[in-house]
Amino acid sequence: MATAESGGGPRGIGAHRRIERAGVGTQRPIEAARPIDARTAGAERPAGAERPAGAERPAGAERPAGAERPAGAERRARRRPFGEVPADARQYAVRMPDGVRLATDVYLPAGGGRWPVLLCRLPYDKCGEECFIPRIARWFVQRGYAVVAQDVRGKVRSGGELDPFTSEAPDGYHTLEWLVDQRWCNGAIGMFGDSYYGFTQWAAASTAHPALRAIAPRVTSADMGDALQLNGVFQLESTACWCLETWVDEALYDYDGELDWRIRPLCEIVPEVLGGARPVGLDDYAAGRIPAAARVPVNGAVPALHLAGAFDFLLSGQLATWRRALAGTSAQRGSVMPGSAARGSAAGGDSSQLLLFDATDHSWTRLRPAGEPWLDPAAAERTMQAFLEDYLGPVAEFFDRFLREDGDRRPLPRVRWRLGHGPDRWLHSPAWPPPESRPIAWTLLPGEPHGDGTLSIRGQRARASARIVHDPGDPVPSQIHPYFPLVDPPDEQDVHRRSDVCSFCTDPASEDLDLVGPIHLRLSLAASGPSAHLIATLCDVRPDGGTQRILDTAVLVRRPWPQTVSLTIGETAYRIRAGHRLRLVLAGSAFPRYVLHPGTDEDPWTAVSTARNELRIALGGCDGAILTAMCLPRRGEARQPRGRRIGGAVHRAAHIDEPAARSAVQIGEPVHGAAQIDGPARGGAPVRARSPSRGPDAPAGDQEPQLPGGGRG
Amino acid sequence: MRGFKPRPAVAAPDRTPAASRAYGELRRRILHGELGPGTILTEAETAELLGVSRTPLREAMRELLNEGLCEEGSRRQVVVAAPSAAVNREVAILRRVLECLASREAAGRRDDSDLDQLHLIMIRTRRAIAAADLNAYLDCDDDFHQRIARIAGPHLIEDAVRRLRGLTRLAALHRPLGEEDLRRSADQHDAIISALESADADLAERAMDRHLIASELTLGVAPAG
Numbered sequence: 001m002a003t004a005e006s007g008g009g010p011r012g013i014g015a016h017r018r019i020e021r022a023g024v025g026t027q028r029p030i031e032a033a034r035p036i037d038a039r040t041a042g043a044e045r046p047a048g049a050e051r052p053a054g055a056e057r058p059a060g061a062e063r064p065a066g067a068e069r070p071a072g073a074e075r076r077a078r079r080r081p082f083g084e085v086p087a088d089a090r091q092y093a094v095r096m097p098d099g100v101r102l103a104t105d106v107y108l109p110a111g112g113g114r115w116p117v118l119l120c121r122l123p124y125d126k127c128g129e130e131c132f133i134p135r136i137a138r139w140f141v142q143r144g145y146a147v148v149a150q151d152v153r154g155k156v157r158s159g160g161e162l163d164p165f166t167s168e169a170p171d172g173y174h175t176l177e178w179l180v181d182q183r184w185c186n187g188a189i190g191m192f193g194d195s196y197y198g199f200t201q202w203a204a205a206s207t208a209h210p211a212l213r214a215i216a217p218r219v220t221s222a223d224m225g226d227a228l229q230l231n232g233v234f235q236l237e238s239t240a241c242w243c244l245e246t247w248v249d250e251a252l253y254d255y256d257g258e259l260d261w262r263i264r265p266l267c268e269i270v271p272e273v274l275g276g277a278r279p280v281g282l283d284d285y286a287a288g289r290i291p292a293a294a295r296v297p298v299n300g301a302v303p304a305l306h307l308a309g310a311f312d313f314l315l316s317g318q319l320a321t322w323r324r325a326l327a328g329t330s331a332q333r334g335s336v337m338p339g340s341a342a343r344g345s346a347a348g349g350d351s352s353q354l355l356l357f358d359a360t361d362h363s364w365t366r367l368r369p370a371g372e373p374w375l376d377p378a379a380a381e382r383t384m385q386a387f388l389e390d391y392l393g394p395v396a397e398f399f400d401r402f403l404r405e406d407g408d409r410r411p412l413p414r415v416r417w418r419l420g421h422g423p424d425r426w427l428h429s430p431a432w433p434p435p436e437s438r439p440i441a442w443t444l445l446p447g448e449p450h451g452d453g454t455l456s457i458r459g460q461r462a463r464a465s466a467r468i469v470h471d472p473g474d475p476v477p478s479q480i481h482p483y484f485p486l487v488d489p490p491d492e493q494d495v496h497r498r499s500d501v502c503s504f505c506t507d508p509a510s511e512d513l514d515l516v517g518p519i520h521l522r523l524s525l526a527a528s529g530p531s532a533h534l535i536a537t538l539c540d541v542r543p544d545g546g547t548q549r550i551l552d553t554a555v556l557v558r559r560p561w562p563q564t565v566s567l568t569i570g571e572t573a574y575r576i577r578a579g580h581r582l583r584l585v586l587a588g589s590a591f592p593r594y595v596l597h598p599g600t601d602e603d604p605w606t607a608v609s610t611a612r613n614e615l616r617i618a619l620g621g622c623d624g625a626i627l628t629a630m631c632l633p634r635r636g637e638a639r640q641p642r643g644r645r646i647g648g649a650v651h652r653a654a655h656i657d658e659p660a661a662r663s664a665v666q667i668g669e670p671v672h673g674a675a676q677i678d679g680p681a682r683g684g685a686p687v688r689a690r691s692p693s694r695g696p697d698a699p700a701g702d703q704e705p706q707l708p709g710g711g712r713g
Numbered sequence: 714m715r716g717f718k719p720r721p722a723v724a725a726p727d728r729t730p731a732a733s734r735a736y737g738e739l740r741r742r743i744l745h746g747e748l749g750p751g752t753i754l755t756e757a758e759t760a761e762l763l764g765v766s767r768t769p770l771r772e773a774m775r776e777l778l779n780e781g782l783c784e785e786g787s788r789r790q791v792v793v794a795a796p797s798a799a800v801n802r803e804v805a806i807l808r809r810v811l812e813c814l815a816s817r818e819a820a821g822r823r824d825d826s827d828l829d830q831l832h833l834i835m836i837r838t839r840r841a842i843a844a845a846d847l848n849a850y851l852d853c854d855d856d857f858h859q860r861i862a863r864i865a866g867p868h869l870i871e872d873a874v875r876r877l878r879g880l881t882r883l884a885a886l887h888r889p890l891g892e893e894d895l896r897r898s899a900d901q902h903d904a905i906i907s908a909l910e911s912a913d914a915d916l917a918e919r920a921m922d923r924h925l926i927a928s929e930l931t932l933g934v935a936p937a938g
Contacts (some may be wrong), residue, residue, distance in 0.1 A: 093829035093836075101832050159836040250840060 172204025221317025433517025470588025517630030
């Protein structure tokens with residue numbers, strides 16, 4: 001073992017005195033803090049586990065603290081003290097039917113009476129600074145809501161065993177049951193919260209408890225499977241950090257800079273900072289064993305404000321959840337709780353499933369111009385108040401409509417969205433992607449050796465290929481933060497110059513190009529190994545060469561070779577400003593963001609032996625790689641409004657009910673035979689690339705009409 | 714799945730007065746056995762240890778002398794107290810009188826949140842036992858007894874119980890406490906909660922009395938020899 005773990009001294013969280021066990025002598029040395037699972041604890045670490053040269057993050061991309069730890073120093077996750085229960089919180093221990101009690105704080109408006117209640121169930125400490133629930137509670141209390149915050153089962157002050165995902169539906173249901181019996185509850189309950197505590201809302205909604213009238217899940221999904229395994233690739237960094245922080249025991253653990261990503265096999269990286277303990281669930285998620293309870297049915301009968309971020313790693317799942325809610329899947333799925341009355345469909349799925357799509361990441365940090373430093377909103381009272389207004393304002397506006405008898409009844413726009421690097425205001429539209437958007441397709445073409453290839457809107461008949469040699473001993477480093485890419489966005493241009501990375505770039509945009517909706521990649525892949533990972537990253541390249549990630553994804557591809565890979569890189573709302581270029585980067589790894597492919601048939605999680613793997617991607621010709629993005633029509637092309645400002649209530653109401661007006665979609669620049677191979681070549685009629693996804697308004701099997709002639713021609 | 718903070722949190726400025734901070738930290742270190750009985754607390758070293766100046770430190774030490782957790786040594790130094798058997802006997806007698814009546818009183822005054830807070834303390838208590846963390850266990854034990862005292866009377870009763878708890882912990886510092894002792898004690902706490910829940914003052918008083926007698930035996934501080 002690489003760590004200094006053998007001493008008998010005090011370990012872990014402060015030097016605590018040890019209780020004498022019956023029949024054991026007095027001075028028993030302190031042992032490892034409660035090993036959770038000893039399956040592989042203490043396993044010999046293989047030789048050659050050192051961090052391979054080149055895996056270091058380039059200068060300026062280090063993780064905070066800990067990177068320059070002296071050799072041999074002990075790495076250790078730090079147990080975070082619980083936040084203090086604030087004086088304005090009334091504490092309860094809500095009893096579940098199995099006798100387990102859940103720690104619950106109640107914040108009430110002054111003066112007695114009955115209030116609509118906002119509930120939040122989280123594993124991250126209802127009193128902690130990380131999620132600042134007490135501040136959120138006071139913000140809502142001032143607006144006439146009772147706020148209830150609960151530690152989930154097994155976490156922080158709540159009783160019971162750690163139980164990620166599994167208990168959230170029944171525990172949510174029974175907490176709602178407790179709430180309706182409280183004298184201060186007027187019977188109308190909403191839920192709010194981000195991420196896992198957004199998931200707990202979907203879990204509670206799946207029980208169809210009649211008192212749950214509205215939810216406002218942010219940066220989350222009803223299906224957490226994608227967050228753990230993406231297209232067959234384990235999301236190593238985000239999941240390892242999450243499990244380490246959250247699912248070791250009742251406490252939360254800080255570990256910034258503590259994880260040693262050089263350790264092999266990968267499954268030992270987290271236990272190393274826990275004295276051999278293994279977080280609950282981590283090994284299962286890595287092996288693709290996602291608990292069924294991590295995927296809850298979407299109950300579209302509960303009105304929901306879906307708060308999504310274009311730079312959030314849970315975005316795809318969240319948009320899928322929104323679409324399922326709109327489709328009203330709840331009717332077929334029914335309730336998972338016996339005896340709960342199903343809500344009627346009076347709420348009307350599609351006028352009550354609202355999407356708010358901001359240019360933010362998982363922490364609701366917004367996209368900034370390059371070079372503008374991040375300011376921690378919590379650093380000053382004034383900035384924190386401004387942050388809360390921005391963070392909670394749309395949520396209050398939504399709850400006022402769905403939880404208050406006297407609330408504003410005017411409908412809210414179905415989709416509000418903000419264009420990254422576009423105008424600093426909400427745009428709105430009746431669907432996502434906006435109905436006026438239309439696909440643009442680029443063909444990937446080879447470039448000079450060691451230079452960018454080309455993203456060309458013209459096709460090419462000549463066949464070529466791009467070659468990537470994936471060396472598991474020297475993986476391509478991932479530089480962005482797994483959760484908060486916008487806090488300190490790295491410049492990725494150096495990584496793109498590596499010889500094991502293929503990049504493809506457009507010409508500088510002659511005018512603003514607005515990406516709005518899904519971005520799709522189709523290519524034909526062959527590899528020398530039995531399987532391979534392909535990482536696709538989409539970047540914005542500034543005129544000075546500075547390069548910032550927009551989206552990325554990973555996929556596991558298995559033989560037989562060649563395989564056609566059809567991949568949605570993600571969805572976004574992002575402006576490639578005039579003079580900037582769009583770059584697509586293909587690689588065989590992005591480590592530690594995604595689990596490292598060993599190049600062999602071994603399980604990446606436990607693999608110790610590795611092999612190089614050569615990937616080939618076909619360029620040009622009938623199976624050449626194609627990138628397709630939904631874009632707004634350029635200036636002068638649009639017949640449809642590009643979105644309207646919020647505020648014009650009269651317009652807003654009318655706008656909502658507008659049909660998608662799809663016939664008005666304009667064809668933009670001709671896409672010469674790029675997207676559909678059989679299309680007429682040589683200046684014939686342009687062929688539209690098919691939209692990868694058209695949002696909820698698109699009828700199944702909808703084909704884009706092929707309009708004669710060019711849009712502008 | 715919020716993850717973690719992007720940066721170490723900006724530490725909120727600690728607005729607690731330096732004297733209370735020094736008092737709280739010094740008391741914690743004494744009760745956790747980090748500063749054992751007989752340890753001489755020199756002003757200079759202690760001030761540096763706690764990161765406070767001497768004036769608030771003197772105030773903190775005065776309070777600890779008053780509480781009996783420190784005593785004056787020869788040459789007027791402040792020393793961590795080593796309570797005698799006679800002192801422990803008196804502590805036991807006072808606790809029986811005070812806490813049994815407090816429990817009786819609490820049975821009539823407690824509300825749902827009070828009971829639930831006692832339940833939450835017991836969740837932590839049982840985790841401390843499972844983790845074999847004696848200091849965490851005793852912190853919970855303090856919280857439990859002080860919480861009942863606060864229900865009975867948040868001014869004098871709670872304060873009196875708190876002072877006696879400090880001396881009880883000094884006495885417990887070097888007693889061999891086994892897991893079985895702690896589990897039994899936790900079960901007695903649950904019995905007290907049930908009695909408070911039933912709002913039966915006699916039952917609550919008896920449950921507390923039984924618990925205190927058992928603790929005295931465990932700690933070897935039973936007043937009647």
